[in-house]
Amino acid sequence: EVNTKIESKTFKTKELAAGATFEVKFTCYYNGADFTITPSDLEFPYYSAIRPAFRYQGLDDDALLQTIIAEDSFMLDFMAAPGVYEYKNEGVYLPDTEYWVLIFGWAAGAPTTSIQKFPFRTSKPNIDPAACQFTVTHSDLTSRGMNISIEPSDDTVPYMFDLISEADYERYKADMKAYVTEYVGQDIDNLDNNRVCGQSGYSYTKVLEPGTKYYV
Numbered sequence: 566e567v568n569t570k571i572e573s574k575t576f577k578t579k580e581l582a583a584g585a586t587f588e589v590k591f592t593c594y595y596n597g598a599d600f601t602i603t604p605s606d607l608e609f610p611y612y613s614a615i616r617p618a619f620r621y622q623g624l625d626d627d628a629l630l631q632t633i634i635a636e637d638s639f640m641l642d643f644m645a646a647p648g649v650y651e652y653k654n655e656g657v658y659l660p661d662t663e664y665w666v667l668i669f670g671w672a673a674g675a676p677t678t679s680i681q682k683f684p685f686r687t688s689k690p691n692i693d694p695a696a697c698q699f700t701v702t703h704s705d706l707t708s709r710g711m712n713i714s715i716e717p718s719d720d721t722v723p724y725m726f727d728l729i730s731e732a733d734y735e736r737y738k739a740d741m742k743a744y745v746t747e748y749v750g751q752d753i754d755n756l757d758n759n760r761v762c763g764q765s766g767y768s769y770t771k772v773l774e775p776g777t778k779y780y781v
Contacts, residue, residue, distance in 0.1 A: 584678035585609040595688040597654040612645040618663040630680040645671035690721040697722040708775040714766040731778040
């Protein structure tokens with residue numbers, strides 16, 4: 566039983582502080598970039614991350630901040646640090662693609678600033694992608710599987726591949742552009758992970774139908 570009157574007091578949480586500002590200098594390559602982050606306050610702890618722009622362009626700054634916090638929550642406390650940060654290209658990004666370096670202050674398990682966004686674009690491939698040629702080979706062919714190897718004529722051109730049965734190929738061959746557009750669109754959020762550069766391949770194990778022709 567409640568035996569007192571109800572008291573209430575209104576309060577408002579603090580706005581995110583302006584905190585430090587950041588300068589980011591880039592050197593871009595076809596497969597990534599080197600960059601250096603210099604904060605205006607060298608004692609100010611902050612966190613930085615790299616993201617492909619196309620996956621996050623629909624988010625405002627607050628939603629973007631909360632998304633990055635949710636995605637990287639397991640390492641924020643460990644990775645946030647003060648001082649100048651130098652990133653060396655890991656060669657894992659795709660040519661002619663926009664990426665963002667995202668930076669925000671972080672301390673005591675919470676953001677201390679709003680998010681700041683620094684875009685960069687990787688260099689274009691060495692050749693027109695339409696001019697790239699592919700050599701496809703197979704090995705270890707059985708009734709239910711095989712290994713596929715793909716070698717592009719230029720290692721800087723990103724591409725995707727799929728394996729389809731002859732029946733599916735005959736159904737789509739009149740408009741392969743529509744098929745490819747649909748194929749890419751079904752998993753657009755993972756486009757960066759699905760595209761590759763250079764030699765690649767796949768082992769199809771116990772997933773193929775016996776006596777069936779396939780197209781790569």
